[in-house]
Amino acid sequence: MSTDLRRTGRRRRIATRVAAVLAAIVVMLGAVVWWWAPSRYLPWDTATFPVVDAAALSEEQAAVVRLLEDEHRTQRPGTFYSEGVEEQWCADFVSWIMREAGMPLTNPHSGHWRIPGVYTLQEYYEQHDRYEPVDSGYRPEVGDVVLYENTAGFGQHTNIVVAVDGDEAITVGGNEFGRIRVHTLEWSDDSAVVGFGRLPQ
Secondary structure (H helix, E strand, O other), X not given: OOHHHHHHHHHHHHHHHHHHHHHHHHHHHHHHHHHHOOHHHOOOOOOOOOOOOHHHOOHHHHHHHHHHHHHXXXXXXXXXXXXXXXXXXXXXXXXXXXXXXXXXXXXXXXXXXXXXXXXXXXXXXXXXOOEEEHHHOOOOXXXXXXXXXXXXXXXXXXXEEEEEEOOEEEEEEEEEOOEEEEEEEEOOOOOOEEEEEOOOO
8 A cells, every 4th residue: 555545545634533532522412501501592493372360460460462473473583673674672672662652661761662782671660660680589470571681692682571480480581592492590590680670460
């Protein structure tokens, strides 16, 4: 066997080993994300909209739930909620729902109904004395807005509570892998949750 053939064979074996190691690393990272990440960060989560007893809700809560159910079923593009702007649209979605429910938010910087960022959304709730930090002991209610920080590179996020059972809430949020999706949230165990924006009373 020539020297060139031996070198070629050795290079192929090294390349095969490197490819196998890289594939193993990718599989392990995927397993870690699947095990650790809340479902709102997983693309294959397909929870259905919960059955909510509207008779037990206030008029404002019922309006929010009705809109969330309609939008979850319709699945419009994010630009519908962001006035045509191409951007991360979870806070736009919250702003749109609140406006349509007759409780428009006000952007602290522009005065407009749409608040495109989660930090600004939190700022709005703080300015209106409707912000509850997660460590305050507050228990979210239907219609409250959940605010998440940028944890482990997943980015900030926000969604809306549609049901509460003990220490768990069912939430609906926009801009989750380009869709409007439903999740179960254990707010006391989710380190990304920073607080809640209360629905006006």
